[in-house]
Amino acid sequence: MIRRYVSLAVAGILILFSTGASAEDAARLEAAKKEGKVVWYTSLVLPSAEKVAKLFETAYPGIKVEVHRTGSQRILQRVMQETQASLKIVDVIHTSDAGHFVLLKQKKLIAQYTPAGVEKFPAGFKDKDGYYFGLRATVNAIFYNTKAVSAADAPKSWKDLLDPKWKGKMVTAHPGYSGVIATHVLALEHLFGWDYFKQLAQNNVMIVQSANDPPTTVASGERVVAVNGGEYSAYKLKKKGNPIEIVYPKEGVPLVVSPTAIATAAPHPNAARLFTDFTFSRECQQVMADSEGLYTGHPDVKYPADKPKLSELKLLSVDAEELEKRNEEIKKRFVELFGA
Amino acid sequence: MIGRLEGFDRSLPVWIATALALVALMALPLAWLGVMSVSGEGGGATFAHYRDAFRDVALQKALWNTLVLAFWVGVSSIAVGAPLAWLTARTNVPGKGLIRMLVLASFVTPPFLGAFAWVMLAGPNAGFINTLWRQVTGAAGPLFDIFTMPGLVFVVTAYTFPYVYIMLANTLALIASDLEDAAAIHGAGRLIVALTVTLPLVAPAVVSGFILAVLQALALFGSPAILALPAGFHTITTQVWSFFQFPPKIELAAAVSVPLLLATALLLLVQKRLLGRRGYASVGGKGGVRRTIPLGVWRYPALGAVLGVMTCAIFLPYAVLAKAAFSKAWAQPLSWDNLTLANVSFTLFEYSSTKDAIVNTLELGVVTATVGAVMVALLAYVTNRKLVIGHQVLAFLALAPVVIPGVVLAVALFIAYTRPPFVLYGTLAILFIAYLTKEMPVGYAQSDATFKGIPADLEEAGRILGAGRLRILRDVTAPLARSGIIAAWCFIFIGVIRELSASIILFTPNTKVMSVVMFDLKEEGQFGAIAVLGLVMLGLTFAIVSIVQAALGRDVLGVKD
Numbered sequence: 001m002i003r004r005y006v007s008l009a010v011a012g013i014l015i016l017f018s019t020g021a022s023a024e025d026a027a028r029l030e031a032a033k034k035e036g037k038v039v040w041y042t043s044l045v046l047p048s049a050e051k052v053a054k055l056f057e058t059a060y061p062g063i064k065v066e067v068h069r070t071g072s073q074r075i076l077q078r079v080m081q082e083t084q085a086s087l088k089i090v091d092v093i094h095t096s097d098a099g100h101f102v103l104l105k106q107k108k109l110i111a112q113y114t115p116a117g118v119e120k121f122p123a124g125f126k127d128k129d130g131y132y133f134g135l136r137a138t139v140n141a142i143f144y145n146t147k148a149v150s151a152a153d154a155p156k157s158w159k160d161l162l163d164p165k166w167k168g169k170m171v172t173a174h175p176g177y178s179g180v181i182a183t184h185v186l187a188l189e190h191l192f193g194w195d196y197f198k199q200l201a202q203n204n205v206m207i208v209q210s211a212n213d214p215p216t217t218v219a220s221g222e223r224v225v226a227v228n229g230g231e232y233s234a235y236k237l238k239k240k241g242n243p244i245e246i247v248y249p250k251e252g253v254p255l256v257v258s259p260t261a262i263a264t265a266a267p268h269p270n271a272a273r274l275f276t277d278f279t280f281s282r283e284c285q286q287v288m289a290d291s292e293g294l295y296t297g298h299p300d301v302k303y304p305a306d307k308p309k310l311s312e313l314k315l316l317s318v319d320a321e322e323l324e325k326r327n328e329e330i331k332k333r334f335v336e337l338f339g340a
Numbered sequence: 341m342i343g344r345l346e347g348f349d350r351s352l353p354v355w356i357a358t359a360l361a362l363v364a365l366m367a368l369p370l371a372w373l374g375v376m377s378v379s380g381e382g383g384g385a386t387f388a389h390y391r392d393a394f395r396d397v398a399l400q401k402a403l404w405n406t407l408v409l410a411f412w413v414g415v416s417s418i419a420v421g422a423p424l425a426w427l428t429a430r431t432n433v434p435g436k437g438l439i440r441m442l443v444l445a446s447f448v449t450p451p452f453l454g455a456f457a458w459v460m461l462a463g464p465n466a467g468f469i470n471t472l473w474r475q476v477t478g479a480a481g482p483l484f485d486i487f488t489m490p491g492l493v494f495v496v497t498a499y500t501f502p503y504v505y506i507m508l509a510n511t512l513a514l515i516a517s518d519l520e521d522a523a524a525i526h527g528a529g530r531l532i533v534a535l536t537v538t539l540p541l542v543a544p545a546v547v548s549g550f551i552l553a554v555l556q557a558l559a560l561f562g563s564p565a566i567l568a569l570p571a572g573f574h575t576i577t578t579q580v581w582s583f584f585q586f587p588p589k590i591e592l593a594a595a596v597s598v599p600l601l602l603a604t605a606l607l608l609l610v611q612k613r614l615l616g617r618r619g620y621a622s623v624g625g626k627g628g629v630r631r632t633i634p635l636g637v638w639r640y641p642a643l644g645a646v647l648g649v650m651t652c653a654i655f656l657p658y659a660v661l662a663k664a665a666f667s668k669a670w671a672q673p674l675s676w677d678n679l680t681l682a683n684v685s686f687t688l689f690e691y692s693s694t695k696d697a698i699v700n701t702l703e704l705g706v707v708t709a710t711v712g713a714v715m716v717a718l719l720a721y722v723t724n725r726k727l728v729i730g731h732q733v734l735a736f737l738a739l740a741p742v743v744i745p746g747v748v749l750a751v752a753l754f755i756a757y758t759r760p761p762f763v764l765y766g767t768l769a770i771l772f773i774a775y776l777t778k779e780m781p782v783g784y785a786q787s788d789a790t791f792k793g794i795p796a797d798l799e800e801a802g803r804i805l806g807a808g809r810l811r812i813l814r815d816v817t818a819p820l821a822r823s824g825i826i827a828a829w830c831f832i833f834i835g836v837i838r839e840l841s842a843s844i845i846l847f848t849p850n851t852k853v854m855s856v857v858m859f860d861l862k863e864e865g866q867f868g869a870i871a872v873l874g875l876v877m878l879g880l881t882f883a884i885v886s887i888v889q890a891a892l893g894r895d896v897l898g899v900k901d
Contacts, residue, residue: 039849041849045864046691046861046864046866046869047686050686050690050691050692053692054690064692065692066692066849067691067692067693068693068849069860069864070860070863070864071863071864073585073586074585076586077584077585077586077588078848078849080586080587080588081584081588081758081765082766082848084758085758085759085763085765085766086763087765087766087848089766089848089849089850090849176582176585177863206487206570206571207569207570207571207572208570208863208865209569209863209864210863210864210865212864212865213863213864213865216865216867217865219669219671220463220466220669220670220671221465221466221671222463222464222465222466222467222671223465224465240668242669328587331585335398336398338572339571339572339573339574340568340569340570340571340572340573340574340578
């Protein structure tokens with residue numbers, strides 16, 4: 001515990017030194033402190049989100065981060081409802097559905113802002129017009145409960161999940177809630193068509209909402225195989241000693257890059273920029289990789305040795321514009337096939 | 341009756357203001373709901389939304405599921421609540437105080453929290469009961485799968501039967517024993533007496549209890565969201581809620597809400613028709629002796645049965661919540677390894693929504709209960725003393741929200757208050773209005789009963805001595821009605837704390853309440869944090885209700901020994 005706080009303090013001091021260099025930065029810091037807080041709508045799993053918030057608050061005392069964590073689709077719903085009622089609440093928007101950002105950009109609800117240091121990030125993490133940038137990434141994978149399923153019996157591919165022997169034993173998250181899952185469904189639809197999901201639904205799959213929940217459901221033993229879900233959540237559960245194992249299917253794993261952007265109507269714009277810069281700093285990105293099991297676009301970040309590198313995986317990418325166009329179709333088809 | 345003797349009663353503006361407030365509270369949102377349900381894309385009226393709504397196969401299924409759920413919850417709430425009420429009101433069953441406390445505990449437990457607890461108890465694979473069942477019997481399948489319609493009915497009943505209980509226990513306490521004695525003298529056995537005399541006497545209360553339970557089940561959002569959605573089926577409430585997802589289909593939500601509203605109104609009309617024709621002088625009369633019926637050898641078995649019910653509604657759910665709150669992995673056995681305070685410290689100290697949600701919830705609870713209690717007291721006073729012309733209309737208006745399911749109310753309020761002239765969305769005010777409207781009928785019914793019991797003679801004495809109507813209200817009537825009003829306060833407060841179905845649509849990030857936070861956590865699968873928050877919520881509710889009860893010197897459920 002103490003060691004953690006010491007390391008946080010050290011990180012904070014380092015950041016203070018590196019960002020407090022110019023007069024411009026000092027003015028911004030002053031303005032941000034006057035604003036006093038930053039409101040963050042985020043789909044990052046709650047404990048991780050609160051951890052990032054605490055890191056920032058330690059680095060910049062006097063500026064509070066208000067974390068509002070929910071599913072990607074719920075975040076979009078909130079932003080749109082609040083825009084319609086002319087409410088200005090949110091500063092920083094972060095979801096796992098890249099399509100959202102295409103839409104938000106079109107509707108001019110997010111502002112152009114290039115966080116410090118992102119020029120070194122790979123192209124897949126950057127909007128060409130400079131509105132949004134990938135804060136973190138994860139992949140969808142298959143998870144199974146090691147107490148209930150042996151490694152030999154475990155499904156190895158997405159197609160293996162169609163085997164009737166898994167009937168009533170699997171769990172899926174919902175694309176109507178989670179951006180990770182919306183991305184997943186689109187990627188697999190490219191690969192196999194809707195027919196794949198039609199057959200999958202025959203297997204009586206339990207439906208949860210968040211992409212973090214299939215791993216917890218499998219870890220608890222309520223279902224023994226998860227047909228999708230955020231790999232970072234499963235990795236964290238595994239590290240904590242839960243009976244869960246991750247399978248990276250041979251057909252490839254859907255890559256989910258989760259963008260972040262600053263709201264045009266942000267009530268705390270300076271704090272929003274300061275916070276955004278902070279989340280892209282190597283320190284913060286390294287924490288996400290170390291303890292949260294995430295991938296990032298930062299070239300200097302080191303990953304735990306027991307985690308495959310992104311370059312070792314066969315990645316299935318989806319195009320943000322296509323995701324935006326097909327988001328509604330994805331939700332609708334899913335509900336039709338799975339019932340809710 | 342008394343007011344007409346005067347030229348001008350200075351209290352008149354107060355009554356008129358109350359009446360107008362009541363009308364405004366409901367008229368504006370409901371008018372918007374109607375307008376929105378027929379508004380076409382480029383302006384102009386259309387019935388397209390209604391057509392879409394009723395052609396939609398998914399919606400038809402959801403509607404059917406809702407009806408099935410509501411009906412069976414009504415039936416089983418009677419089956420559980422009625423014998424319980426009879427036992428505590430009329431028999432010598434031991435531990436009456438304990439039983440009433442447990443009923444109260446079930447009453448303050450939000451159904452969504454109960455549903456969440458039962459996921460851990462009777463999830464088909466990881467649920468404790470099913471794990472135990474497999475270990476003991478070696479069976480392959482589960483004993484009971486909570487993610488099914490019977491599972492949903494079971495859980496909802498566990499937290500709905502108190503409505504039936506309250507209604508019946510109060511009625512039973514009013515029935516004098518003479519009629520029963522007459523039957524007994526003519527040679528009827530205890531069972532025959534109960535079936536042929538007592539039962540018909542309480543039949544109106546049974547029907548009312550059934551309808552109240554049906555209305556509760558119809559309007560419920562949280563439990564179906566937790567138990568039905570994972571199994572791939574919707575109810576109307578979850579379906580309406582899903583229309584708010586982006587891109588929103590508010591018009592469709594409105595078009596589904598209007599028939600739902602009409603259906604519940606119809607249900608109440610039927611109730612009135614059924615009960616309206618009969619006279620029940622024997623129930624309301626003063627005097628008359630109420631004798632306790634001895635249960636004989638059945639005393640302890642009866643208590644055992646009651647405790648069995650409470651095991652399902654209270655003991656098991658609370659135990660599993662406590663376990664989840666203090667363990668690293670809820671499904672793993674309780675061992676030193678699995679024990680942790682991390683959930684508690686995370687929820688209370690690190691999770692930034694917790695504090696705001698607790699503050700918002702308590703603030704809304706206290707404010708709504710206080711404003712509501714004053715309002716229903718005034719209303720009940722006016723209608724009982726027949727102070728203004730059209731007091732029947734006031735009574736009707738106060739009871740009318742009973743027909744508005746929380747989700748429907750929320751849709752109406754959302755439409756009404758996200759646009760000029762009143763932009764209340766984003767403030768606690770919109771939640772306050774929702775809660776006040778929703779709890780008005782329960783509070784009014786309680787107050788109405790209170791004022792019915794206060795004779796007008798004392799007030800008349802005050803009038804003769806020259807005191808004004810408001811002064812009498814303060815110095816004479818209010819002290820007499822005190823305990824009844826405080827009970828109304830408690831009902832409203834509890835109703836606000838456990839509210840989810842309207843809140844889930846009306847909240848914004850800076851107006852989150854505890855129920856919404858817990859629902860968010862549920863969707864993410866953060867079991868430990870919900871368990872902690874749920875226990876905090878129950879602790880707070882119980883503490884406040886106990887304080888009020890102590891101040892009141894009697895049971896909030898209104899049952900006297």
